[in-house]
Amino acid sequence: MSGITDEAGKLISDNSRTLAPAAVASQVGLMTIVSLVTILAFNFLRPKNKIIYEPKVKYHVGNKPPPRISDSVFGWLPPLVRTKEPELLDKIGLDAVAFLRFNRLMRWLFTSIAALVCAVLIPINIVYNLKNVPAKKRDVLSMLTIRDVAGEILYVHVGVSYCITFMIIWFVHIHWKEMVRLRHTWFRSPEYLESFYARTLTVLRVPKKNQTDEGIKAIFDTVKVPYPTTSVHIGRRVGKLPELIEYHNTTVREFEAVLVTYLKGGKLGRKRPTIRIGGTCGMGGVKKDAIEFYTAKLQRTEAAIEEYRRQIDTRKAENYGFASMAAVPYAHIVAKMLRNKHPKGTKIQLAPNPKDIIWENMNKSEGELARKKIIGFVWLAGVCFFNTVPLFIISILANLESVCLNATKFFGKKSHFTLAPSLRSLS
Structure with missing residues (x-):
């Protein structure tokens, strides 16, 4: 029995080390x-679907349009090569x-490692295998590795x-x-220094008795x-x-799509655009003027938003708030002072x-956030695990012929084993 086990182990070992x-x-x-x-x-x-591949050309923030890309097949390459970090920092942020800097690090690091290994180790492995390893025990792939x-x-x-x-x-x-x-550079840029959030501190986990504007101020006084x-x-429940x-934003985008079609080429369309409300598959419902419909829809939505904002101070307080300083350096100094301190249990x-x-x-709470992080990690681990299943199947199929051939020879010597017809056919 031990002989059978040894031969089976040798068979598995030989085939597990060889990839066709x-x-x-x-x-x-x-x-x-x-x-x-x-x-x-x-x-x-790309040239025919700019709204998908170049949305920021039209919907850019302020006066920060991205570099123009020509409609040629490889028109995206010049901006990719010529746009430098100072311009990117101004347009897309830190x-x-x-x-992008991390991606550049990975690109240069792995390129350098690959160049070093291909220039030094692979030639050494090939020469060693040609001189010292019998031809029957090596193949093109094993000669490139350190296996033998x-x-x-x-x-x-x-x-x-x-x-x-040392290279890393x-x-x-x-x-x-x-x-x-x-x-x-970013912290000294006019955009950051002039922004309101740059001189603002976030106060988290505010205790119940301090969940007012005066309560947050008292925390800083302590x-x-x-x-x-x-x-x-103090933060309020916004409902x-x-x-x-x-x-509102979705409605604006839909309205813009209607206007782009109606005003195509800078000229008014022959007919005003219409929209069908309540229909299914273009049947039934009521047909209305699209411009009037979206205008009224936006007016109602904006009125509802303004009403919510007027009532915000009367809503229930949350356990977080914000405190602003007179200047950006003041906010940074205070944040550094309170980095490891938790006045009244808060986190500033x-x-x-x-x-x-x-x-x-x-x-x-910290527990709820930890639970969400664990769930996210489990999902990521699951995706990574199931992503390896197709690769595992491919590796098995790649060696199936070799495994079946050796299995037929191995089991064929044992009188008390009978091979399945399908296994014999593969051999």
Whole structure:
């Protein structure tokens, strides 16, 4: 019985260490074709669907339109290459530039590592395999790896590993310095210095008895900050106000689409646009003038929003608030002073840009936020796990012929085993 186990273990070991080069080549070819088709489809669709691929050209913020892109097939390449970080910092902000800087770090890091390994280790592995490994025990892929390499030549691999480590440290150091420079540039920019949120502090987990404007001011008085607050506001339950604002924005976009069609080319259309209300699949319902319909809809929505805003001070207080300082440096100094302090159980920090705040999370406890983070992590882990299933199946199929051939030889020697017809047919 032990002999059977040893032979089966050897069979599994031999096949688990061998991946058919043809399968890898076919996979590389397939991925290359998919990539080329994706690039060609993007180049073909982009000029004809600018509202999808270039929405910020029309819906940019203030006087910050993105660089113009020509309608040629590769018209997106010049702005991609020529637009530098100072312009990006002004147009898209620090967070987006930090993300692009991180991508640049990864690109240069992996490119450098690949160049080093391909120039040094792969030639050494190939030469060693050709000289020391029998032809029957190697293939095109195994010759590129360290699998069969042994002896003092492994010191070269150790040395390259140290080089890669120092390379990572150097790249991270360089890009870290650049990020510090970008942060200094951003915090000194007129846009940041003139913004209201830059001199505002967020106060979280406000206790019940301090959930008033005066209560927040009292919290700052207890810690004796060097700069007084210029205004304080406790958060209030806004009810359906966010939904109304989103409804208003959606209506504006729909109205714009109607007007773009009606005023196409700078000329009025022959007929005023219409819209069918209450119909299904273009049947039934009531047909109305689209311009009058959306105008009335916007007026009603704006009136409802204004009514909500007038009543905001009468609504129930939340457990968070905001305190503004006279200048941006004052807010930064106070935030640094209170970084590890929690006056009356609160958490005080610099306020982010209002458009970056997830308002539904503002009044949640630490436990609720931790639960949401765990759920998000579980979802991410699930996606990563199930993403490996197709790759696992492909790897099995790539070696199926080899496994079946060796299994047939192995089990064929054992009189007390009977192979399934399907397994015999594969051999």
